[in-house]
Amino acid sequence: MSILVKGGAVLSPTGSVAADVVVDGERITAVVAPGSWPGTVDTVIDATGKYVLPGGIDGHTHMEMPFGGTQSADTFETGTTAAAWGGTTTIVDFAVQPKGSSLLSTMDRWHEKADGNCAIDYGFHMIVSDVNDGTLKEMDACVDAGVNTFKMFMAYPGVFYSTDGEILLAMQRARANGGTIMMHAENGIAIDQLVAQALAAGRTDPVQHGLTRPPELEGEATHRAIQLAKVTGAPLYIVHLSAAQALEAVAIARNDGQNVFAETCPQYLFLSIEDLAKPDFEGAKFVASPPLREKSHQGALWQGLRTNDLSVVSTDHCPFCFVEQKELGRGDFSKIPNGMPGVEHRMDLIYQGVVGGELTLQRWVEVTSTTPARMFGLYPRKGVIAPGSDADIVVYDPNARQTLSASTHHMAVDYSAYEGLEITGRVDTVLSRGRVVVDGDGWHGAKGHGRFLSRELNQYLN
Numbered sequence: 349m350s351i352l353v354k355g356g357a358v359l360s361p362t363g364s365v366a367a368d369v370v371v372d373g374e375r376i377t378a379v380v381a382p383g384s385w386p387g388t389v390d391t392v393i394d395a396t397g398k399y400v401l402p403g404g405i406d407g408h409t410h411m412e413m414p415f416g417g418t419q420s421a422d423t424f425e426t427g428t429t430a431a432a433w434g435g436t437t438t439i440v441d442f443a444v445q446p447k448g449s450s451l452l453s454t455m456d457r458w459h460e461k462a463d464g465n466c467a468i469d470y471g472f473h474m475i476v477s478d479v480n481d482g483t484l485k486e487m488d489a490c491v492d493a494g495v496n497t498f499k500m501f502m503a504y505p506g507v508f509y510s511t512d513g514e515i516l517l518a519m520q521r522a523r524a525n526g527g528t529i530m531m532h533a534e535n536g537i538a539i540d541q542l543v544a545q546a547l548a549a550g551r552t553d554p555v556q557h558g559l560t561r562p563p564e565l566e567g568e569a570t571h572r573a574i575q576l577a578k579v580t581g582a583p584l585y586i587v588h589l590s591a592a593q594a595l596e597a598v599a600i601a602r603n604d605g606q607n608v609f610a611e612t613c614p615q616y617l618f619l620s621i622e623d624l625a626k627p628d629f630e631g632a633k634f635v636a637s638p639p640l641r642e643k644s645h646q647g648a649l650w651q652g653l654r655t656n657d658l659s660v661v662s663t664d665h666c667p668f669c670f671v672e673q674k675e676l677g678r679g680d681f682s683k684i685p686n687g688m689p690g691v692e693h694r695m696d697l698i699y700q701g702v703v704g705g706e707l708t709l710q711r712w713v714e715v716t717s718t719t720p721a722r723m724f725g726l727y728p729r730k731g732v733i734a735p736g737s738d739a740d741i742v743v744y745d746p747n748a749r750q751t752l753s754a755s756t757h758h759m760a761v762d763y764s765a766y767e768g769l770e771i772t773g774r775v776d777t778v779l780s781r782g783r784v785v786v787d788g789d790g791w792h793g794a795k796g797h798g799r800f801l802s803r804e805l806n807q808y809l810n
């Protein structure tokens with residue numbers, strides 16, 4: 349199957365170029381001046397007046413993730429299908445090590461869930477929740493298997509939490525084997541005390557989730573993680589950064605030349621603690637950790653994206669239905685499953701940053717595709733429109749209008765965090781490894797098309 353994507357503006361971090369893109373089989377074989385391709389093809393896609401960009405890479409998803417007796421609502425099939433609808437053609441999902449189990453059995457478990465079920469390509473990060481001699485050794489085997497990013501938690505005592513000593517040991521191992529430590533940086537020990545005080549005082553509404561996790565405790569944990577990384581020499585990637593205090597710590601480390609990186613998520617750019625405070629338990633729809641912040645943080649986050657102190661936008665897609673899942677926390681905010689849906693709308697939402705003048709077109713592509721490809725060892729197979737790269741291609745209509753809604757989205761969750769939001773821009777056509785999976789309103793993908801990506805090491809290390 350050969351395809352010519354013609355007449356569009358091909359985007360990359362360095363610019364926008366009028367060009368035609370030739371696809372043969374699963375790969376891009378040529379990028380040529382408009383109208384200059386002499387060969388014949390099976391299919392022509394007219395991208396006139398549209399952008400042609402490398403498929404989005406969402407480096408932070410939680411499909412079928414166990415949490416507090418339930419699991420996140422999207423399966424690998426529904427979640428990757430929704431991702432494709434929104435122009436994302438690769439996800440990196442978190443395999444979750446339960447305490448008392450091994451990393452390699454955890455990886456096997458995630459392969460059982462994902463293999464044969466994904467509509468787009470996928471890789472794994474490994475959540476290390478049980479640090480001991482055995483799991484430290486297993487980290488090396490994970491790196492060999494293409495899972496070289498290890499997430500740890502300074503939050504959730506008794507569940508995923510690691511002590512500073514355990515983090516230090518895992519960082520030393522990552523320093524030796526080339527892995528990168530990813531950190532959920534919130535001071536969970538202090539937060540748990542604030543949560544207990546709130547519940548004891550009868551403050552049980554969803555907004556308390558935000559009030560008991562103040563931004564200072566994200567800033568403190570981020571700073572502490574950075575110091576541990578400095579002592580050990582390990583690369584560090586701060587996930588879902590939400591607070592100006594945390595961004596400041598990251599910026600200082602980066603100015604210092606340390607291998608410290610950070611991502612933020614659309615919910616921290618577009619939503620706030622005011623959403624968490626919505627009445628009638630509506631706020632539960634917006635419970636995620638770190639929590640949505642005061643709006644005053646949003647400007648700092650956009651600026652961080654411009655200055656590259658924030659290098660990546662991921663979603664932390666972890667959907668729980670309002671009915672029966674979020675409702676587990678009625679009367680006790682600490683029992684609301686943590687997480688929000690988002691994998692389908694990341695490309696669209698960050699494009700609103702272009703529409704609103706916060707980001708350039710080039711930066712949009714960089715933070716949603718090219719940088720995650722390099723950060724997670726997938727470049728140049730992914731993250732760029734170039735000969736030899738996988739034909740993961742999005743044709744994007746910059747002028748179309750759409751309204752985000754649970755009634756039209758493809759995620760298996762009964763609400764949208766952006767219900768009724770009218771936006772500019774819309775995915776038109778999506779190719780995943782040379783296969784047209786989305787064509788206007790038509791779905792032509794299939795579960796099992798997506799392949800596991802054994803990833804190389806982080807390409808940004810100095």
Ligand SMILES: [Zn+2]
Pocket residue numbers: 408410664666
């Ligand atoms: Zn997460």
